[in-house]
Structures are given as structure tokens and as C-alpha cells.
Amino acid sequence: MKILVLAEINNGELAEDQTSKTVSAAATLGKVDVLCASNQCSDASTNIAKMENVENVLVLEDELFAQGLAESYSETLIDTISSYTHVFAPSSSFGKNVLPRIGGMLDVMVISDVSKVISEDTFERPVYAGNAIQTVQSIDKVKLISVRTSNYSAVPLTGSANIKKIDCKSNNTLTTFIENKMQTSDRPELTSAKVVVSGGRGVGSKENFEIIEGLADKLGAAVGASRAAVDSGFAPNDWQVGQTGKVVAPDLYVAVGISGAIQHLAGMKDSKVIVAINKDEEAPIFQVADFGLVDDLFKAVPEIEKKV
Amino acid sequence: MKILVPVKRVLDYNVKARVKADGSGVDLANVKMSMNPFDEIALEEAIRIKEKGKAEEIIAVSIGIQQNQETLRTALAMGADRAILVVATDDVHKDIEPLAVANILAAIALKEGPSLILCGKQAIDNDFNATAQMLSAKLKWAQATFASEIDIKEDIVRVTREVDGGLQTIDAKIPAVVSVDLRLNEPRYASLPNIMKAKRKPLEEINPADLGVEITQRLKVIKTKEPDSREAGLILENIDQLVEKIQENVGG
Ligand SMILES: Cc1cc2nc3c(=O)[nH]c(=O)nc-3n(C[C@H](O)[C@H](O)[C@H](O)COP(=O)(O)OP(=O)(O)OC[C@H]3O[C@@H](n4cnc5c(N)ncnc54)[C@H](O)[C@@H]3O)c2cc1C
Numbered sequence: 001m002k003i004l005v006l007a008e009i010n011n012g013e014l015a016e017d018q019t020s021k022t023v024s025a026a027a028t029l030g031k032v033d034v035l036c037a038s039n040q041c042s043d044a045s046t047n048i049a050k051m052e053n054v055e056n057v058l059v060l061e062d063e064l065f066a067q068g069l070a071e072s073y074s075e076t077l078i079d080t081i082s083s084y085t086h087v088f089a090p091s092s093s094f095g096k097n098v099l100p101r102i103g104g105m106l107d108v109m110v111i112s113d114v115s116k117v118i119s120e121d122t123f124e125r126p127v128y129a130g131n132a133i134q135t136v137q138s139i140d141k142v143k144l145i146s147v148r149t150s151n152y153s154a155v156p157l158t159g160s161a162n163i164k165k166i167d168c169k170s171n172n173t174l175t176t177f178i179e180n181k182m183q184t185s186d187r188p189e190l191t192s193a194k195v196v197v198s199g200g201r202g203v204g205s206k207e208n209f210e211i212i213e214g215l216a217d218k219l220g221a222a223v224g225a226s227r228a229a230v231d232s233g234f235a236p237n238d239w240q241v242g243q244t245g246k247v248v249a250p251d252l253y254v255a256v257g258i259s260g261a262i263q264h265l266a267g268m269k270d271s272k273v274i275v276a277i278n279k280d281e282e283a284p285i286f287q288v289a290d291f292g293l294v295d296d297l298f299k300a301v302p303e304i305e306k307k308v
Numbered sequence: 309m310k311i312l313v314p315v316k317r318v319l320d321y322n323v324k325a326r327v328k329a330d331g332s333g334v335d336l337a338n339v340k341m342s343m344n345p346f347d348e349i350a351l352e353e354a355i356r357i358k359e360k361g362k363a364e365e366i367i368a369v370s371i372g373i374q375q376n377q378e379t380l381r382t383a384l385a386m387g388a389d390r391a392i393l394v395v396a397t398d399d400v401h402k403d404i405e406p407l408a409v410a411n412i413l414a415a416i417a418l419k420e421g422p423s424l425i426l427c428g429k430q431a432i433d434n435d436f437n438a439t440a441q442m443l444s445a446k447l448k449w450a451q452a453t454f455a456s457e458i459d460i461k462e463d464i465v466r467v468t469r470e471v472d473g474g475l476q477t478i479d480a481k482i483p484a485v486v487s488v489d490l491r492l493n494e495p496r497y498a499s500l501p502n503i504m505k506a507k508r509k510p511l512e513e514i515n516p517a518d519l520g521v522e523i524t525q526r527l528k529v530i531k532t533k534e535p536d537s538r539e540a541g542l543i544l545e546n547i548d549q550l551v552e553k554i555q556e557n558v559g560g
Pocket of ligand 1: 199200201202203225226227228229240241242243244245246256257258259260261262263264267277278279280283295296297298321345346432
């Protein structure tokens with residue numbers, strides 16, 4: 001067995017939580033190498049080298065890798081990657097973009113969104129928006145695994161891995177990066193936050209969403225949203241929680257004005273404690289909530305914000 | 309230019325998936341099946357591109373069982389010009405893996421020569437989110453995933469992608485494979501006259517062997533189980549009780 005983890009590095013900045021939890025999942029099989037490819041690697045590689053169970057950090061510094069374009073990986077690194085038996089990446093928009101393309105190149109299946117590594121060829125993953133959990137066994141020579149990071153904890157920073165520069169002839173003539181419009185925020189990251197406050201269609205407008213943000217800030221929480229809230233323009237796309245958005249599992253998830261469609265539940269039902277505020281006592285969200293309040297959110301949320 | 313749109317027949321998104329008692333999978337006998345919602349968005353986008361005069365022909369492809377014909381008729385009624393059905397199995401419970409689907413679509417693409425393949429970003433049954441990426445690798449074409457905006461210029465397609473941190477815009481060289489996300493458009497419903505017209509549009513039926521593709525399953529499904537379920541909890545009487553519960557669980 002030879003295990004590689006693709007670190008997620010966005011424009012020189014390590015996505016530490018995602019990468020660390022991916023290392024954690026991979027390390028259930030043994031020691032791992034981590035590929036650190038970006039335009040700037042020194043900070044990222046130093047951080048990765050401290051992660052427990054990492055043996056080697058392979059550093060490839062090249063402008064080509066700044067923006068996570070899939071072709072940069074698949075056209076450049078295929079030989080390096082195919083010398084491993086297992087390749088893990090976080091099941092983030094980065095991992096979901098890059099890993100299946102590598103699968104296409106190597107003619108092997110990708111095992112997406114793995115929630116549990118059972119053995120070197122057997123894995124659990126949710127299907128049907130989490131309404132079923134499948135155990136699958138791979139017969140492929142290389143196992144490509146994207147990890148549902150909300151199921152794993154970060155690894156301790158007690159390691160001291162070797163940092164090795166690797167050389168590759170870089171190439172990507174197919175896609176060109178134009179621009180990023182990234183949300184910047186002082187709030188904790190949605191996928192790693194201990195507390196998440198989410199708003200749905202019931203919130204009614206972008207202006208009203210400040211009620212949700214106000215409570216979130218009081219609790220030191222990240223802000224999430226339902227698809228309906230994002231589609232209606234109340235919240236940006238990167239706040240969407242659900243089957244086709246982000247998967248979160250905080251200690252506390254507060255759902256406000258969200259009905260609780262299966263597609264939404266798929267992204268948050270592994271939260272430790274779920275609190276729901278909805279004016280409709282029949283709303284399905286109450287079927288999964290530990291604590292519910294049947295009330296108008298415009299009355300309840302500001303009052304809660306004042307009292308917590 | 310030609311646009312190819314693969315469409316999958318899946319359990320309707322409003323129907324709750326039930327795991328079969330023997331743990332062999334999700335029950336798909338006698339349940340409502342529909343076109344994968346993401347594929348509807350891909351098809352809608354293809355139709356809009358054609359309506360703007362930037363494409364001449366839209367070909368819908370479905371891979372699976374004979375009944376996928378219905379999904380293709382829906383695609384034709386929405387606005388696809390012709391359809392290809394690849395009958396790859398006679399068992400509704402056998403899911404054709406993204407890798408096999410990519411191999412089949414790559415063979416069709418080489419024959420048909422589309423400039424653009426528009427795919428849904430994921431099928432809402434197996435949730436793999438892989439076919440578009442694998443297909444573009446097979447063809448050695450550019451890929452642009454999770455599109456919320458698509459703009460075709462001469463020989464490139466400019467795609468705005470929904471990524472974890474926000475939005476990213478890239479240019480992909482044509483021919484390209486683009487996978488689409490929820491915010492790209494709102495698919496139309498087929499009108500009754502168009503449903504009638506769709507019955508006369510060409511629908512070709514082939515099988516993987518006709519394309520020289522062999523399907524081998526790489527992931528053996530050992531078992532399928534229900535997730536751990538959550539019990540409904542307490543409905544609280546007032547805001548003060550809720551405040552207390554929130555305080556107990558923040559930082560806990
Ligand atoms: C392919 C596909 C993928 C999808 N992916 C996702 C996904 O990833 N994430 C996701 O969230 N959804 C997803 N959906 C959409 C999902 O099916 C639901 O439509 C969506 O989650 C509904 O959002 P909502 O609960 O905010 O809106 P609604 O269902 O409209 O619910 C609004 C709720 O607000 C309550 N309310 C209204 N006013 C007030 C008030 N003043 N005070 C208190 N409560 C109030 C109402 O009682 C209601 O329960 C997907 C759908 C499809 C087809």
C-alpha cells in the first residue's frame with residue numbers, strides 16, 4: 001500500500017481543516033504522503049509536515065496550481081499519482097473537480113464522499129441524499145477516494161514529515177483562470193464551525209438575513225442557508241447546506257425558517273444538536289430537531305439574540 | 309455546433325428512497341422515476357444556447373434500461389432534436405457507474421462530434437458527481453464543473469463555477485465538457501403540443517457493444533443500509549427555554 005493525499009491549497013493558502021481531516025481518514029490505512037501543489041507552498045508545506053501520520057510532503061510550486069484547475073493535475077501529475085495505490089482528497093469543490101478527472105485518465109472509478117474507510121478496498125458512502133448508506137468494495141488497481149470530512153476529526157500537529165521538492169513538466173493548454181469572486185468573512189468556516197445558524201425561504205429577503213447573521217455573530221457561529229434562500233438571492237451560493245451544497249456536522253445547528261426537505265437534511269442531519277425555529281408546527285424539520293420552537297422567526301430570533 | 313446532453317432516469321426527487329429489507333439496495337420497483345434534476349438544467353441550457361442561434365442541434369443520450377425511453381421523450385419534448393438510448397442493462401436496480409457512462413459517452417462523442425457536452429453535476433441517486441470530469445478526461449477535452457453561468461465565445465466557453473469559497477470564472481477551450489449547478493437556469497416544462505411533436509422525433513436505440521464499449525463494474529455494492537435515524541425531540545414552550553438549550557450546547 002502507498003497512500004497519497006492531495007492537499008487543498010487555494011492560491012497558496014492551505015485549506016487546513018479539509019486537508020487535515022482527509023489525512024485523518026487516509027491514515028486509518030497507514031502512513032501517508034501529501035502532495036502540496038500550489039503557486040506558493042512554503043507555509044502550506046510547513047503546516048502539513050506537522051500533521052500526524054504524514055511521512056513525506058511532496059512540494060510542487062508552480063503558478064499552474066494556484067486555482068485548482070483539474071487539467072493542471074491530470075495533465076501534469078498522472079505519473080506521480082499512479083505510483084500510489086490510494087489517493088485521497090477532500091470531498092470539497094476542489095476534490096470533486098480534480099479526483100474524477102484523474103479517474104478518467106487512469107480508467108479507475110472514483111469513490112466519492114466516503115464517510116468511513118473500512119479496509120484498504122472497502123468503503124462506506126451515503127447515496128440518495130443520505131437516505132441510504134452503501135458499503136462498496138473496489139477492484140481497481142488505484143483507489144481514488146474523496147472524503148466526507150465532516151465525519152473525521154483533524155489530526156494532531158505532532159508530526160515532522162520530510163519535505164521533498166518534486167519536479168514535473170507542467171502543462172495545461174485546456175483551461176485558463178479568469179477571476180475569483182470569493183466571499184470574505186471573519187466568521188468561522190461553514191464546514192468546520194462548532195455552531196451554524198442557517199436561514200431559509202422563511203427569512204424572506206437579503207435584508208432580513210441580517211437577523212440570521214446577527215444571531216450567528218452573537219454565538220460565534222458560521223452562517224448557512226437552504227437552497228431556496230440561495231436561489232432567491234438572500235444568501236451567497238457558498239452558504240448552501242445540503243445534498244448538493246456543503247455537508248456540516250457542528251455541535252449545534254440552528255435552522256430558522258427552513259422546512260426540512262430531504263435535500264437540506266442531507267447536509268446537516270449529522271449535527272450533534274439540532275434546533276429548529278419555524279412558525280409551522282407541521283414542518284418536517286421538527287422530525288429531526290432535538291429542540292423546536294413554533295414561533296415567528298422575526299419575533300423569536302432578535303429576542304434570542306438579545307438573551308444568549 | 310452540436311451539443312450533447314446526457315440525461316439519467318432516477319428516482320423522483322420528491323420520493324423518499326427506501327432501503328430494501330434484504331439490504332441489496334434502494335427499492336426502485338413501482339416508484340415514480342424522473343429525469344435527474346441537474347440534467348434538466350443542462351438540457352435547458354442547451355436549448356437556450358440553440359435559441360440564441362449558437363447551436364444547430366441538441367442530442368440527448370440516456371444510458372440504462374429500456375424505460376429510459378420515457379426520459380428521452382421528455383428531453384425531446386423540452387427541445388432536444390434527437391435522442392440516443394443506450395440499453396446497458398435490463399435491471400432497474402443496476403446502476404451504471406460514472407466510469408462506464410463516461411466510456412459510452414466518449415464513444416458517442418467521437419462519432420457525433422459535438423462541440424459541447426453539458427452534463428448535470430451529479431445524479432441525485434448515486435450522488436457521485438463524477439461523470440463530466442471522467443468524460444472530459446477520456447476525451448482529453450477541457451472541463452468546467454459546477455457552472456452557474458455559461459457564455460460561448462468563438463472557440464472558448466467562459467464558465468462561472470460555484471466553488472466552496474464563492475465563484476470562480478474560467479475559460480475552457482472548445483470542445484469542452486461542462487457540468488451544471490442549480491443556479492444556472494430554471495428548466496421549462498414541456499408543452500402539450502411539444503409532447504405530441506416529440507413522439508415523431510428520432511430516437512435511436514443501441515447497446516454498449518455497438519460502440520465497442522465493455523461495461524465492468526468496479527465498485528461492488530456489498531450492502532445498503534438505512535442511516536442512523538434521529539428521533540424527533542422536544543417542542544419547547546417559549547423563547548427562554550430555547551435560549552437555555554442554545555447556551556447549553558454552544559461550546560459544549
Ligand atoms: C436536485 C436538487 C438538489 C437540491 N439540493 C438542495 C440542497 O443542497 N440544500 C437545500 O437546502 N435544498 C436543496 N434542494 C431544495 C429542497 O428540495 C427544498 O426546496 C429547499 O431545501 C427548501 O428550502 P426552505 O426550507 O428554505 O424553503 P421552504 O420549503 O419554502 O420552507 C420555508 C419554511 O419557512 C417557514 N417560515 C416562513 N415564514 C416564517 C416565519 N416568519 N417564521 C418562522 N418560519 C417561517 C415555513 O413554515 C417553511 O417551513 C434541492 C432540490 C433539488 C431538486
